[in-house]
Amino acid sequence: MTISRFIASAVLLLTSAHLHAFEFKTVGANAVVLYDAPSTKGGKLFVAPRGMPVQVVLTYGDWAKVRDASGDMAWLEQRSLSVRRNVVVRNINAKVRSAPDDGAPLLMTADKGVILELVDPQPSSWIRVRHRDGISGYIKMADVWGI
Template sequence: MKRLATALMLLGASQSSLAFDFVSVAEPAILYDANSLKAKKLFVATRYLPLEEVVDLANWVKVRDSSGKLYWIEKRNLSNKRYVMVTVPLAVVRSDPTENSQVVFKAAQQLGLEWLANTGTGWIKVRHADGSVGYLKSTDVWGD
């Protein structure tokens, strides 16, 4: 029984150490299939696109998008300023992290919002490009 508890504790610790950081595209940038300018160009990522950092090399970063696909991007094209992308048809951003609070604005699917904080209660604080700030459910976005 003691061994099982220890194994479960180690498994939890190893999974938490595998947590990846999120970065965002600073300006439109090319995503490649390998870490070289000579590699195949796959597509252009838009500004504010959140990406999950998987591998960080000197000048390149291997990233994962919301669909789970992996790409390489030049590190100079990334920002540590975090953004999230709305994944539901219409997300409601509220004044407080509760269902009954006032609606600040509604965000359409694929809109990028600046990530400000995670409340730890299933809500995140975000900022719209127009400066409006509010809270939305973390399940309504990708990149948190």
Template sequence: MKRLALTLLLVLGAVQAAQALEFRSVKETGVALYEAPSLSAKKLFVVSRYYPVEVLQSQKEWARVRDATGGIAWIPSAALSKQRWLLVTSAQAGVRDKAGEDGKLLFSVPKDGVLEMLEPPQNGWLKVRHRDGSAGYARITDFWGL
């Protein structure tokens, strides 16, 4: 009985951890990511507008984030948007007129491009929009930031 209870607690903890993922996108062009939560800390690199990051921790005016490569840094919280942009991690992401491989290919976005997530994933597909306003459906396996 104790073993069953322990197993249930571990499963619930894993589910809560998975639900706790918080992704945000950079809302300004040329935002620096820092080694520590201070403008006087060492700048690690600069990211562009729409770049998605996973928020690991929030602290006053700063957020500790992870990028698609696994790098961890600090960014001013004011530079983050709740708007969900996704990073293309495959060679290219095909966007179709309907969810499914039988949908007509509307356009493709190359690796490291970004698309805005319009609707949560369903059956391995999600609705996305390009910055130019073009929208459609793409496979979730082509993206980071979900």
């Protein structure tokens, strides 16, 4: 009887975890300190720059546990997050094109670590982005993190 309860609980847990989609947000208007615990008394890990995309893994009161593009996890106050969506380039020399096609004219090349605003959050093999200089175009989804 206990084995069947264990199996049922495990299936339920896996199913519910599978249905929960992680939410991506962006560090708001100001840089924010990331901590190792959900408290300002926790150890300070690093400072996240404004506009940095993060994946919200867990919320606890006024705090959110987030993952960055490198996979590191830390805590920050939820009020420091924005619903505005940004992505970060994860490949060297990622190409932003005028249309979602490898043959479309090249608008710019973005280096690894460049933050781009997500213009159209509908995921496909290409996404529409905008650079802070105003250049707007399409980049391969495989070249960015945050969606």
